Amino acid sequence: MARAAVSGRLTWRVSSLASSDELTSSARRLVFEVPGWPGHLPGQHVDVRLTAEDGYSVQRSYSISSAPDGNLVELAVQRVDDGEVSPYLCDVLTVGSQLELRGPVGGWFVWRATDPAPVTLVAGGSGIAPLMAMVRVRALEGSRVPFRLVYSVRTPEDVMFADELRRRAREDPGLDVRLVYTRRAPEGSPEPPGRLGVATLNTYGWPAEFNPHVFVCGPTGFVETVSDVFVALGHDPRRVRTERFG
Amino acid sequence: MPIVSPGFTGRRQSPDVQLPPGQYLTEDFPVLTAGPTPRVPTDRWEFTVSTEAGQKHTWSWQQLIELPAEKITTDIHCVTKWSKLRTRWKGVSLDVLLEDVETAADFALVHSYGGYTTNLPLEDLLDGQAWIAYRYDDDDLTPEHGGPARLLVPHLYFWKSAKWVRGIQLLLEDEPGFWETAGYHDYGDPWREQRYQGD
16 A cells, blocks of 8 residues: 655645636636645645634635646636535635645545556546546656546536647547536537446446556545446456545 | 635534534535445455454354444544534444453554555543444445444544444554555544644
């Protein structure tokens, strides 16, 4: 098992929002400037703390979607309409405003560019965030480790990082990107919309014989289903790493 | 001193709800697992306590459910920030299972089907603080939530309540488990907010 990816004390750092832009109609890309950020491995997350005037405070965890880039940390935040934190982050927090952030957290759901094993990534919805960090680090490091990304979304409008993924699928050698639409596929799509199933994962993920790493991130039900499929397809359960949202 | 986030008001709990710092209340029962869910049939299930001297005490499923069980109603706190109040369980107290085990150990390493491990001081498993739970909300414990049986140690963050438990290894020296090796706190007291190493 991997040794600790982080050690020492994780301190709260007063961070400011450097930029905020729309990823989809219900999600935003938030880039924070975090003084003294120690760097991170792709797949790790941060804790965000918000405090109201009267001292009431809340914390939430968000996966980092960026590759290490100095003091900048990018989060992809899906707006949960009745949520306590995500509407604030998406709609109220303005560029230059401050909040507290600490991390990086988590030493298991991480990919290391020194590991030569092929990688299958499976994202459901906003579960793309930590996998995007892996795709970006792979490119940054000039890695040729074969990557296959299967990304399940409801409709074409729900694809986060759509332009970047399209470009990387063209330009990053050895990166395959497969989009799966569960509610509505784009016009002219060869396949009707449908849930991600055994056939798709078998076709677009690496076969078990290649002994790949498998990273699955998304809502609980999605992750349960997908990771069960990989086990049924003969993958070593210990090589199937999962991260669940909500 | 925490900084104030301008325009953040938040959603306060009623003042009679006491949560550990940084936690929020959920009515759901979210699932947190590092990998696929193991499915362990009860006819192949076993639970083993091993001591530092190499002695083993093993229970089959049938033997476990024939032991005196308790009903437990308790609050649980996950390190991913959710807390759930008054959850209802049924299980066998570790006091019962460890009653005839002779040991000088101070530490326990809990093992699960699927390879998960977590460590805690042995004293945190004793004196009515820990159970091998096999019922939740009047139903059999589902595999997603750790069935057929999981450890229940509700006074610590819930990753210590190992799902799919298959044994407890008693040790003279502390040995970090799965999350503890991956940057999480060795002890994990939610009221002292011991989430990560160094907290």
